[in-house]
Amino acid sequence: MPTNVPPEYKKAEEAFRQAKRIDEKIERLQDMIALLPKHKGTDHLYADLKRRLARFRREMESTGKKTGGGGELQIKREGAAQVVLLGPPNSGKSSILVSLTNARVEAADYPFTTTQPFPGMIEYEDIQIQLIDTPPVTHDYFHAHILGLVRSADAVLIVADASSDTLLEDLEALFKAFSERHVEFVPHREDTDRDHVLTRVIANKMDAGDAQTRLELIKEYLQNRLDIIPITCTDKSSLGKLPEMLFRWLGIVRVYTKAPGQKPNMERPYTLFKGQTVLDLCAQIHRDFVENLKSARLWREDNPPITVSRFEPVQDKDILELHI
Ligand SMILES: Nc1nc2c(ncn2[C@@H]2O[C@H](COP(=O)(O)OP(=O)(O)OP(=O)(O)O)[C@@H](O)[C@H]2O)c(=O)[nH]1
Ligand SMILES: [Mg+2]
Incomplete structure (x- = not known):
């Protein structure tokens, strides 16, 4: 920030900082741009202000000022967390x-x-x-x-x-x-x-x-x-x-599934969180598994497989075979 800006500019800057709504910010930024002396020493600042103004304008368009910023946020939840x-x-x-x-x-x-x-x-x-x-x-x-x-x-x-x-x-x-x-x-x-x-x-x-x-x-x-x-x-x-x-x-937990008589699918694990159960895994796969699960066989670490209940908490790298 150059020190040789006029006091009016500083006032406008303070008003910008105090502004709460985007439309107010846009107005104050316009004031700042108008009040900034234009010479080589302020080139950088001038470009900066213009960039910020453009951003606030884009943002106001995308969020809509009347609703105070409604608008759909298009971020699809993906991955384990x-x-x-x-x-x-x-x-x-x-x-x-x-x-x-x-x-x-x-x-x-x-x-x-x-x-x-x-x-x-x-x-x-x-x-x-x-x-x-x-x-x-x-x-x-x-x-x-x-x-x-x-x-x-x-x-x-x-x-x-x-x-x-x-x-x-x-x-x-x-x-x-x-x-x-x-x-x-x-x-x-x-x-x-x-x-x-x-x-x-x-x-x-x-x-x-x-x-x-x-x-x-x-x-x-x-x-x-x-x-x-x-x-x-x-x-x-x-x-x-x-x-x-x-x-x-x-606390992400990976669970691999296998169909009866087949090798487990180690390519793409289902992911859950610590404390979640076999039933939570079923819910991720298909409603049929939640409604009709008869038994679940679990391979954990190097232990021989055991039959577990639907309420068994899953652990990282569990392999599960679900029977309906
Ligand atoms: N020295 C140093 N500079 C960093 C480091 N991380 C980021 N920077 C620099 O800090 C500046 C700001 O980084 P950004 O990633 O844009 O910061 P931001 O939090 O996204 O900023 P806004 O979007 O304005 O909120 C850039 O010039 C980066 O290169 C770091 O670990 N060390
Ligand atoms: Mg950023």
Whole structure:
């Protein structure tokens, strides 16, 4: 930000920051563009403002301002679990999506780059986990679809920016925005429901100067309320363990099925969560299995097969033969 902008511009900028609705933001951005002196020194800022204006306009068109942001969100749930990336502007959410999945979204060094939620798939062994990038959450900006996404997700990763001096205020704003909407973040799956979402905090940009000190600040701020994972998402080696971490943390369980007299299908497992049962597997396959299951034979680890009840909790790598 150049320091030689006139006071009117600063006022307009403050009004932009205070604006709550997208249409207000658009108006304030137009003011800022009109008030910005145009010369070489402001070229960059001018381009930035125009880009942001275009984004807000696109967003308003896609969400509809009268409904306060209704509109269908076209993200189909896929894979073994759905995980939502949340965070303040510029913390690296889109960079994480790009590093962990084949999705190609824009990551750039200015805030509000992302204007719509966008999914990608993380590969882990023979399964996939869906990861969703979202627009930033700030004290005055909350995208219309985020609440619904977070409530229906299996987990959330809050991305904190370990290179930012405002990281605690930014985190605080995010927590406040959600608690005002009656959503809390919890560390254990047993405590989750529609209003309590399984969450971990990613401390991203650990390559930045002073990142270690800021990591300590995050720890102090969270007081063990949520687990923290320090990463540098632009460094591939620092992300290597994330897919497995997600798999274990989410409690994903793979079950392979076999038809009587045939070899098991080891190509494509069904996926469930810890605590789910043979009956939950039946529900995934076909209603007939739920209604007419007579018996189930289970191969677990290297043990000889046994007959189990429909209420048997499944374990990772179980092989099941269902009889109807
Ligand atoms: N040094 C460093 N820079 C990073 C890291 N991760 C992301 N960045 C940079 O941070 C900037 C912002 O990254 P994005 O991925 O666009 O951030 P975002 O959270 O999606 O931003 P918004 O969409 O605006 O909310 C980009 O310039 C990235 O290259 C990291 O681990 N280390
Ligand atoms: Mg982004």
